[in-house]
Each structure stands twice: as structure tokens, then as C-alpha cells.
Amino acid sequence: xxxxxxxxxxxxxxxxxxxxxxxxxxxxxxxxxxxxxxxxxxxxxxxxxxxxxxxxxxxxxxxxxxxxxxxxxxxxxxxxxxxxxxxxxxxxxxxxxxxxxxxxxxxxxxxxxxxxxxxxxxxxxxxxxxxxxxxxxxxxxxxxxxxxxxxxxxxxxxxxxxxxxxxxxxxxxxxxxxxxxxxxxxxxxxxxxxxxxxxxxxxxxxxxxxxxxxxxxxxxxxxxxxxxxxxxxxxxxxxxxxxxxxxxxxxxxxxxxxxxxxxxxxxxxxxxxxxxxxx
Numbered sequence: 001x002x003x004x005x006x007x008x009x010x011x012x013x014x015x016x017x018x019x020x021x022x023x024x025x026x027x028x029x030x031x032x033x034x035x036x037x038x039x040x041x042x043x044x045x046x047x048x049x050x051x052x053x054x055x056x057x058x059x060x061x062x063x064x065x066x067x068x069x070x071x072x073x074x075x076x077x078x079x080x081x082x083x084x085x086x087x088x089x090x091x092x093x094x095x096x097x098x099x100x101x102x103x104x105x106x107x108x109x110x111x112x113x114x115x116x117x118x119x120x121x122x123x124x125x126x127x128x129x130x131x132x133x134x135x136x137x138x139x140x141x142x143x144x145x146x147x148x149x150x151x152x153x154x155x156x157x158x159x160x161x162x163x164x165x166x167x168x169x170x171x172x173x174x175x176x177x178x179x180x181x182x183x184x185x186x187x188x189x190x191x192x193x194x195x196x197x198x199x200x201x202x203x204x205x206x207x208x209x210x211x212x213x214x215x216x217x218x219x220x221x222x223x224x225x226x227x228x229x230x231x232x233x234x235x236x237x238x239x240x241x242x243x244x245x246x247x248x249x250x251x252x253x254x255x256x257x258x259x260x261x262x263x264x265x266x267x268x269x270x271x272x273x274x275x276x277x278x279x
Contacts, residue, residue, distance in 0.1 A: 002131040002140065003079040005071070007063060007094055008038040009087035009262045010121035011229055016255075020128035025071065027094070028061030029261045035061065036261075044231060044264040051161075051268070058265045062094045068101035072108045081107040081137050085124050085144070087262075088114045090191040109137060111144050114191040117263050118227045118255075119153030119275045147277070150222075154187040154196070155229070155273030156210045158203040185210060207237045207272050211244045220278050223250045227275035229257045231264050237272045 005023040006012075017024060026037040031050055036042035038060075047058050068084075075082050084102070086095035089112045102108040111127075113120040123144055130140045183206045185197040199206040226245060230238050238256060245254055259271070 001079050002135075002137060003075050003082045004124060004128045004131055005075070005082055005084045006120070006124045007085075007087055008260050009092070009094075009116060010085070010124050011117045011257050011259050011263060012121040012124060013255075013257050016125065020125070020132065022124060022128055023071070023075070025063045025068065025094075027063060027092075027262045029058055029265065030061060031058045032056070038261040042261055044259070044261055044269075045233070047261060047264055048233075048269055058261070060092070060262050060265055062092050062097055065097045065100045068098045069104055072101055072105040076105055076107060081109065083109045083111065083127055083131070083137065083140055083144075085111045085113050085120065085127060087116050087120050088112060088188070088191045090114070091116055091193075107137075109141060111141065112191075113144075114148045115151055115153055115188055117153065117155075117259050117273060117275075118229045118257050119151050119188060121257065122151065122225070122227055122275055122277065123147055150278040151188075152276040152278060153273065154185055154210075154214065155267070155271055156183050156185050156199060156203075156206055157267055158183060158206075158270035159268045160184075161268065203270055204237065204240060207240050208244065210272075211241045211274060214274050214276065215244070215248050221250075222277040222279050223252060225253045225255060225277065226251045227255045227257065228272070229259050229275065230270075230272040231259045231267060232270050232272065237270060241272060241274065 008024050008026045026040050029036045029038050029042050084098055086098055089095040095112045098110045102110045113123050127140055130143055183199045184195045186193050187196045199209055228241050
């Protein structure tokens with residue numbers, strides 16, 4: 001049997017993790033000098049209330065080598081092989097740490113997703129589907145390698161204060177965007193995040209425009225599955241996106257997820273993303 005493992009950055013819903021028996025390694029979240037574990041003893045609402053009260057932005061810690069190694073050794077007592085998928089190496093040193101750990105444990109294979117949130121998670125699901133179908137390690141690794149360049153992960157941001165506090169955009173840029181009601185669209189390209197467009201208006205209108213543009217006239221997509229992910233406290237923005245996708249009518253499965261603390265630390269509330277797979 002092949003075991004699939006991943007990091008909390010995959011943002012897959014608990015029901016899917018349980019359904020496929022996927023083991024998750026939580027990243028560290030540092031809030032007010034104290035270390036927490038993503039999705040275990042801290043939630044996104046805790047971060048939001050801390051920042052809204054004037055607290056400093058929370059930071060993230062990669063899973064360390066020894067924690068990976070200990071877990072891999074324990075799993076290899078029960079399984080023939082372990083395939084572990086990390087958040088893209090361009091975003092975290094989790095991949096490097098997992099690779100170092102895997103060097104000490106035979107039959108553990110570490111995959112760089114080159115992606116984040118449920119872009120990373122979509123690969124985890126594909127691996128779990130393949131393992132359940134009885135595919136070999138080589139077949140699963142080939143499948144994942146083929147997926148990396150075909151994934152299309154993008155999201156629109158409502159607020160830039162989290163990125164400003166985290167040093168990912170200047171105060172001037174954030175102020176200008178707020179004054180002009182600009183909302184950047186960020187896309188994962190070549191394992192890095194790039195701003196590919198700026199939308200103008202309120203965030204509800206921006207989400208509608210963004211989803212329509214992502215799907216319009218597309219014939220190059222694998223329509224078996226689409227993923228929505230958001231950091232919203234309510235369902236309004238996801239509801240807008242969900243309805244547009246349903247009206248499109250081409251997707252066999254619409255999956256939804258809430259981004260965890262690792263992603264929330266960098267983008268803040270009311271961010272919404274769409275994850276697509278090209279043919």
C-alpha cells in the first residue's frame with residue numbers, strides 16, 4: 001500500500017482528508033511570539049481578531065526535518081511506500097526539509113507541488129485517487145510531474161494590509177490600491193506568485209468579473225474538477241463564484257475549501273481563488 005501525506009498548506013477540507021486517509025503535517029504559526037500549529041490550535045479567525053486589534057502580522061514556520069523523519073519512519077512500519085507532497089519550494093523550505101528527512105528513510109518520495117493552497121491540494125487528491133486505484137509509485141510520480149505545469153492557481157485580494165505588514169508590498173502601494181479600490185489578481189507562475197491583473201470596484205463585483213474572465217471561451221481545461229478556495233468569514237463571495245461556475249455547466253465536480261492559517265497570514269480575509277487544470 002502507498003500512503004499519501006502532505007502539509008497543512010494544501011487546504012483540503014477535512015472530509016476529503018478523512019475520505020482518502022491523507023496524513024497532514026501542520027506548519028507552525030507564530031502569533032505574538034507564541035508558536036501554534038496550523039489548523040490544530042489556531043484558526044484563521046484567531047489571526048483576524050489579533051490583526052484587527054492592532055497586533056503584528058503572524059508569521060509561518062516550516063515543518064522541521066526531525067518531525068518529518070519521525071513521521072516517515074512511523075508510517076513506513078505500516079506501508080510499502082510514502083509519497084509526500086509539499087507546498088512549492090519557492091514559497092517555503094518545507095520541501096527542502098522533507099527531502100532531507102526522506103534521505104534517511106527508504107521508500108519515501110517527496111514531491112514539490114510548485115504550488116500553494118488547493119492548487120497543491122488538487123495534486124494531493126490526484127495522488128490519493130491514483131494510490132487507491134492501485135497505481136505504482138512510478139506511475140503516481142509521473143502523474144504528478146505531468147500535473148505541475150498544467151495547474152492554474154489564481155486569486156483576488158480584497159485587502160493589502162496583510163501583505164503590507166508582511167513586507168510583500170509597500171505602504172504606498174497599499175494606500176494607492178485602497179484609494180482607487182484596486183484589487184490585484186495574483187497567479188502562480190513558474191512556482192512564484194505574480195500580479196497579473198488589477199480589478200477595480202467592490203470585492204463582490206471583482207469576484208464576479210474575475211471568475212467570468214477565467215472561464216470565458218476556455219476550451220483548454222480539464223472540466224472534470226474545479227476548486228474554489230476563500231478566506232471569507234461568510235459565504236457571499238464564494239456564493240457568487242459558485243453560481244457562475246454552476247451556470248457555466250461544464251464542470252463535473254465543484255469542490256470548495258477554506259484556506260488555512262498559512263495562506264491567511266499572507267493574504268488576509270475576503271480573498272477568493274479559483275484552481276483549474278488544463279488538459
